[in-house]
Amino acid sequence: MLALIPARGGSKGLPGKNIKLLNGKPLIAYTIEAALNSPYISKVVVSTDDIDIYEIGLKYGAESTFLRPKKLAEDNSMAIDNYKYTLTRLKTEFGYDIEKFIVLQPTSPLRTVRDIDGAISLFNEKNADSVVSYCEEHHPISWHKYMKSNGGIEDIFDDGLKNRQEYKPSIFPNGAIYVFKYSLINSGRYYSDNSYAYIMSRKTSVDIDTIDDFEYAEFLMEKAR
Template structure:
């Protein structure tokens, strides 16, 4: 709880990962991927409850071994390749409401961001609840600057993505940020529902890139392992 507001965390974790099979329970340095996020959520000062939304019994078993809660299974129709994250979030919030539990805010923690820490979660909560906004997303500064990006026309010519001259010195480039997926927070009010866009949160919580690695490929896994193995050197 923070500022007398009840705060729920949901970790979405469906079983049907295509790129990396069973990605959410893949062991990295001896710990299942999902456990990194679960353990940090358990350290948060402000989260009243953390639950995992999954349709997968194997994920449920792993989660429970690490003290996590799966109070109900996600319906299969909300765990398809075409399913949106917000669908399972709304399902979880509504299911808890039917069980007599209501919350003021929901924090969405993707388990593919294993280096995000409890203090990131708490800082993000403080940032949003001290503002007048109803939503927040975590962002990181981009490495590949959009000033140097182009689209390719049908005739083979290039089109600048931004209407800015690429002759600008790199050190003078404006800062650009990407939504990194590590943290999203939504106020649960009359505007919260299936049409809510998690990635379009109004307020930003800026994270260092090394904490915001999103595991999508095996290269991402190797990068995370690098940071975990030398965590004292690399300040993770």
């Protein structure tokens, strides 16, 4: 299976985060190494517009391919458009046979090989169209509110107050793992009636977007040592 690691150069929350050193190693390296250690994955491709990210990807074992256009690496660019572009070029120019693939975000450095293998195993077992990693939400989603411009509170859900134990548990996507059939992505969708959730722990679900996230991931890694 092909592993696709999308890593654009621009980042507003934490500039240069994809190659920022985390415990002495570029952030993206953790995802590349985890992918290469999975028996299900045969090739790893870093999809980026940034030459520094690209070269670091090669250093840690990613395939030599191409840079994506800047228009597919902007704040308002759609990830699915990049997947379709990258997969099309890999199929037509590099001869890749892609019926299914996995997307691994580099901002999830605590995601384990066991998680990757578990998600792919679930995908194969169910003959799924997609499997997406999720984390259990500890608070009922109906507790969430909108904040008005004047600081007031506005309801999102029409729901009376209950004890937390009375609510049905919910999950949220953690951004770590996406396993897809190529045909699903080519149709412009992430989900179908044959999509499934792979549940990860809160610690392995850390998604780095800000310096606080980065420092928390660093703390957890150091503690694990």
